[in-house]
Amino acid sequence: MIKRILSLILIIGIFVTIGTPIAQARWTHLRSLSLGLSRSNNIVTSTTSISGLSGTTRISAIFTLERLENGRYQQVDSWSASSNSITLLNTRNTSNCPSGTYRLNVTVTITRNGTDETVSDSLVRVL
Numbered sequence: 001m002i003k004r005i006l007s008l009i010l011i012i013g014i015f016v017t018i019g020t021p022i023a024q025a026r027w028t029h030l031r032s033l034s035l036g037l038s039r040s041n042n043i044v045t046s047t048t049s050i051s052g053l054s055g056t057t058r059i060s061a062i063f064t065l066e067r068l069e070n071g072r073y074q075q076v077d078s079w080s081a082s083s084n085s086i087t088l089l090n091t092r093n094t095s096n097c098p099s100g101t102y103r104l105n106v107t108v109t110i111t112r113n114g115t116d117e118t119v120s121d122s123l124v125r126v127l
Contacts, residue, residue: 027117027119028053028112028117029052029053029056029110029111029112029115029116029117030050030051030052030053030108030110030117030119031051031052031053032049032050032051033048033049033050033051033106033108033119033121034048034049034050035047035048035104035106035121035122035123036048036123037102037104037123037125037127038127039097039099039102039127042095042096042097042098043093043094043095043097044065044076044093044094044097044102044127045091045092045093045094046063046065046090046091046092046093046094046104047090047091048061048063048081048088048089048090048091048104048106049087049088049089050087050088050089050090050108050110051086051087052086052087052110052112053086053112054086055112055113056085056086056110056111056112057084057111057112058082058083058084058109058110058111059082059083059085059086059087059088059108059109059110059111060080060081060082060083060088060108060109061080061081061082061088061090061106061107061108061109062078062079062080062106062107063077063078063079063080063081063090063092063104063105063106064077064078064104064105064106065077065078065092065094065102065103065104065105066102066103066104066105067097067100067101067102067103068100068101068102068103069100073103076094076097076102077092077094079092088108097127099127100126100127101124101125101126101127102124102125102126102127103122103123103124104122104123104125105120105121105122106120106121106122107119107120108120108121
């Protein structure tokens with residue numbers, strides 16, 4: 001009986017530990033970063049929404065779109081965008097994109113209250 005109770009407690013402990021994030025992102029200037037990828041008629045559309053916290057004066061971003069070919073990502077397109085406000089919205093259409101696995105990488109630099117923060121993120125989608 002005691003073994004069953006201890007086993008149950010151990011299982012519950014494992015589930016609680018698995019559901020608890022070990023580390024969370026700690027952004028000091030960034031409120032949100034959202035990436036999206038879609039494909040239609042051999043055109044991949046990359047969408048990004050970036051929001052800074054109050055006091056943000058500039059957001060700049062560098063984007064790279066890659067396609068998985070023979071086990072390696074190959075660059076398909078790259079571009080940059082910037083905004084002198086608290087939000088940067090960006091949409092990019094890249095043509096001649098056959099179906100496959102695509103990765104959108106972004107490196108964002110946010111200027112807030114005179115200091116910079118750089119954040120990177122990526123999104124992988126089978127399109």
